[in-house]
Every structure is written in structure tokens, then in C-alpha cells.
Amino acid sequence: MSRDEIIAAIDEEISRLEKVRALLEGSGSSRFLTGALTTGRKKRHLSADARRRIAEAQKRRWAKQKKQAVPVANPAK
Template sequence: MTDGHYSISSFPSMSTTPSIDQLKRAITISEQIQKLESELASILGASVKVSAPAKVAAVAVKTGRKKRGLSAEGRARIAAAQKARWAKVKGTTAAAAPAAAPKAGKRKKGKRNLSPEARARIVAAVKRRWAKVKKAK
């Protein structure tokens, strides 16, 4: 193998010309495939010869769940949000995405800040915890 590519010589069982046994095995496999395709056609009731993967795919589409869609409004919200993200990354104004503005009924949650008192309580608790750990040593 060189640079991610395989050569024939990297596979010891493969030579440039197949042996007689390999050819016989290939013919046997080909006949089995043809037999299975005809059996599949009789099961599916198809009179037109179609390859097995296409028939299985057609059956899977018919029996599978219905594909869910996205409303135009949902797509517009996603597009506006993506435009706003790109505007933020590029450093341009978000005026290019006016639909990204929050609706009147919804309030955007801002960043939550700790009050100085709450921060002081947390710092004191951490210091007590570390003092306890150091004392235990």
C-alpha cells in the first residue's frame, strides 16, 4: 500500500489472472444470484426484470414511515438563524437577517450573571472545602 492506494501485490490471494477454481466459484455465485433474483421477482409479483437492490428499495419506500416535512415558517426561522450566525462570525451587522429578531410575545433569555453576594458565598464554600481537604492530609 502506498499513499492510501492498494496494489494487486498487497493482496496475496489475488493475482492478475483468476485460477480455474476461482472462475468456477464465480460462476456458481452468479447462478445463485440469478436464482435469488428470480425468486424475489416471483415474491414481489413483478413481471419486469429489475435488479434486486432496486426492488428491495422500492418495497422499503412503500412500507417505510412517511417522511416528515418542515413548514415554510420553520425553514424561514432556520435560515434566518443561520444568517444571523454567519453575520456574527463575519462581523457584519445582523440587518441582513431581519427575520431573526425575536417575536413580540417571546423574550430572549440573556446571559445570567451572579450577584456579588452569591459569588462571595460560592468562593467561601470552595475555600472551606479545600481547607478541609488539606487538613485531612
């Protein structure tokens, strides 16, 4: 490869990288990074009642798990 060919290849690579950077920095970057381009779905929202029911169910699971936990003996005493 001659010196001119190497410089031309470097210039092409710089141009390609600048285009990629512009895409990532531009308005399309958030859609690209969140995956909205691949799924095409809108974000779903839960109602307050649904969030409350989920929270209550999780608290019941935590209470059940805590009840089943075996107390650890304290070896220091």
C-alpha cells in the first residue's frame, strides 16, 4: 500500500466514524439505545390500583419468606 492509499483509507474510516457518532449523538440515539427501533412498542403504564395490588402481593411474599427464614445463632455470645 502506498502512502496515499493509507491516507485515503484513514480518511474513509474517519468519515464513517463521524457519521456513526452523529447518529449516536442525534435525536435517533435515544431510540437506538432503548431498543425502540427493534420493538416498535409504546411504553405501558400501570394504573395506581395495579401498582397498589403488585406492592401488596410483594409485601406478602416478603413476609412469607421472612417467616420461613431460620434464625442464625450468634457465635460471639
